[in-house]
Amino acid sequence: MLDAHNIGRSRPANPPVIRQLDEAAINRIAAGEVVERPASAVKELVENALDAGALRIGIDVADGGKTLIRVSDDGCGMTAADLPLALSRHATSKIDGSDLLNIHSFGFRGEALPSLGAVGRLTLTSRAAGAEAATLSVEGGRMAAVRPAALTRGTVVELRDLFFATPARLKFMRTDRAEMQAIADVVKRLALAQPQVGFTLRDVSGGEGRLLFRADPEPGDFFDALHGRVARVLGADFAENALRIDVAHDGLRLLGYAALPTYSRGSSVAQFLFVNSRPVLDRQLFGALRAGYMDVLSRDRHPAAVLNLQCDPQQVDVNVHPAKAEVRFREPALVRGLVVSGLRQALAAAGHRASTTVAGETLTAFRPEPRIYQMDRPSQPTLAQALHWQAPGFAEAPQARFEEQAPASDEPPRPLGAAKAQLHENYIIAQTASGMVIVDQHAAHERLVYQRLKAQRDSSGIAAQALLIPEIVSLSPADASRLLDAAADLAALGLVIEPFGGNAVAVRETPAILGRVDAQALLRDILDDLADLGDSTRVQARMDAVLSRMACHGSVRSGRQMRAEEMNALLREMEATPLSGQCNHGRPTYVELKLADIERLFGRR
Secondary structure (H helix, E strand, C coil): CCCHHHCCCCCCCCCCCCCCCCHHHHHHHHHHHHCCCHHHHHHHHHHHHHHCCCCEEEEEEEHHHCCEEEEEECCCCCCCCHHHHHCCCCCCCCCCCCCCCCCCCCCCCCCHHHHHHHHCEEEEEEECCCCCCEEEEEECCEECCCEECCCCCEEEEEEECCCCCCHHHHCCCCCHHHHHHHHHHHHHHHHHHCCCCEEEEEECHHHCCEEEEEECCCCCCHHHHHHHHHHHHHCHHHHHCEEEEEEEECCEEEEEEEECHHHCECCCCCEEEEECCEECCCHHHHHHHHHHCCCCCCCCCECCEEEEEECCHHHEECCCCCCCCCCEECCHHHHHHHHHHHHHHHHHHCCCCCCHHHHHHHHHHHCCCCCCCHHHCCCCCCHHHHCCCCCCCCCCCCCCCCCCCCCCCCCCCCCCCEEEEEECCCEEEEECCCEEEEEEHHHHHHHHHHHHHHHHHHHCCCCEEEEEEEEEEECCHHHHHHHHHCHHHHHHCCCEEEECCCCEEEEEEEEHHHCCCCHHHHHHHHHHHHHHHCCCCCHHHHHHHHHHHHHHHHCCCCCCCCCHHHHHHHHHHHHHCCCCCECCCCCECEEEEEHHHHHHHCCCC
C-alpha cells in the first residue's frame, strides 16, 4: 500500500548511470511501439505481403493471435541470403534512406519482423523465383541458422507465443473473442484497400480450421473491383445505396463510395479512409467526411463511406507514428476542401434518391407473423361467392380517393408519382408506375425551403421584410451577447436584430421567404444551434445551421390539410431538388414501396 508521506519527488542518493541497452532490449521496446496487440502483428505481416506483390494472402490465427499467427502469400519471396537481413533491425528493401517522403510502399521502417522476433517465436520461410526455399527462426531475439525448406512460392511467416518474452504484456490482452474481432477488422480494412487481392482469415484454434472471412480477388477496373469488395465486406445494402465518388483538384484525387444520408449509422464503424491505399485513422480526414454530410445528417448520426485519397507521396508525410495510422498533409486545407466538395457534389447529384433500406425497414415493420391465409387453401366456391354477394350498405366496392387527369404522353416520367390522398394531415400518399410513395409533408417541405434559402443566399442574398412593429425579445446576458455577436451573419440571412437595452434584442426584419414567423421562438432555436456548434465552427456552418432552423419554421407544418394541386406541386419540386430524399437531419422524407412488396404483405405472393 502506498504511503502518502512517500509520494512526491526526491533526489536520488546516487546519480543515475547512463547505459547502452543491448539489442534484445531495444527490439522489445520497439515492439511495444509497433505491436500493441495481435491485430497489430497481423497488420504488419499482411502489409509486408502486399508490398511483395501478393495477389492472394491467407491468415491463420489461434486463440485470438496469442498462440499463433500465420500469414502466407504468393508474392515475390526472398532468397536464403535475404532472410537474416529481413530479421535485422532497420533493414528494408522498400526505401534507400535518401528520401523519407517519397514512399510508395506500406512498410519502410524495417522494424516489424525484428520486433516480432524479439517478443515471440518467429519462423520465416520464403522462396524467390529461380531460387531454393529457405527458412530461418528467431526466438526472443535469438536468431538460428538458415536452413533449406519446402515451399512452392512466396512467403510464410509464422509467429507463435506472442509476447512470451515480455509476459507482462499478456496481462493487457483482451479475451480471445475480442482479439479475434480486432484481427478481423484489420483484415477487412486491408481488403477494402486492395480489392484486386484475395484474402482469407481462418481460426485454427484447437486444430480445426474455421473460415471467418473470405474475399476473392475482384475483377474489373478500380471502381468495379471496389464495388464488388464493398458488397462482400460491408454488405449488399451498402453497395446498393452507395454513391460513386471521383473528384480531382490540384494533384489530389478522391475515389470510392459514400452512402446516401438515409443509410447513416449510429456510430463511425462504417467509415474507411485510405491515403494512397494505406488505411489511416486521421482526424482531419474524418472531420472532412463529417463536414461533407453536415447539411443532411443530425449530429448523432454518422455517414458510411469507403474513400481513397490519391496524391503525390511528397504531399503527405506517413512517417509520423510507428503504426503509420496517422499522416500529415503538406496542404491540409486543400485536402479538406476536396473531400467536402466531392461529397457534397455527389450527394446533390443523387437528387431526391433515398436509400432502399428505408423501404425494407418499413416492410419489416408492416409484416405480421407468418400465417396461412384462407385464400391460400384450396376450396370450393362459397354460396356468397356464387351469388356475387356484397356486404350490406355497399352498392359496389368502396373507394376513397380522388382522381386526377393522367399526364400527357410527352411529359417526363414522375418518379414520385401522383398524389392520391393525405393521411392524418401529415402524410401524402402517391401512386407511382411500380408501386406507391408515402411522403412526410413537413420533412419534405423543410428540405425544399432550406435548399431555396441557400440558393437565394448564394446568388443575391436573402430578401428581408421589415416588421411593422419590431418584436422585442428578452434574453439572458449570455444569450443576448451570443446572438448580437452573430448579428452580421444573421443580417446576411435576412434576419435583422438590434440591441434594445438591457438584455433584450429587437427583431426588425425577417426573411421574406418565410412569411410570418414567431420571432421569439426562431431566436431561441437559433441560440440552441449556435451553442451546439461552438465558436470554433466556421461561419458557413453557423449560417447553414441558422438557415436549417429557419426552414423548419417556414415549412408546411404537420396537421395542415393540403389540396391535391399542392401535394402534386410538392412532389414535383422534390423530384427537381437535390438532397430532397432526406430532411435536414438525415431522416427520410419519403418511403417507396413496390407493388410486389405490397402484394406480399397481403399474402398475394
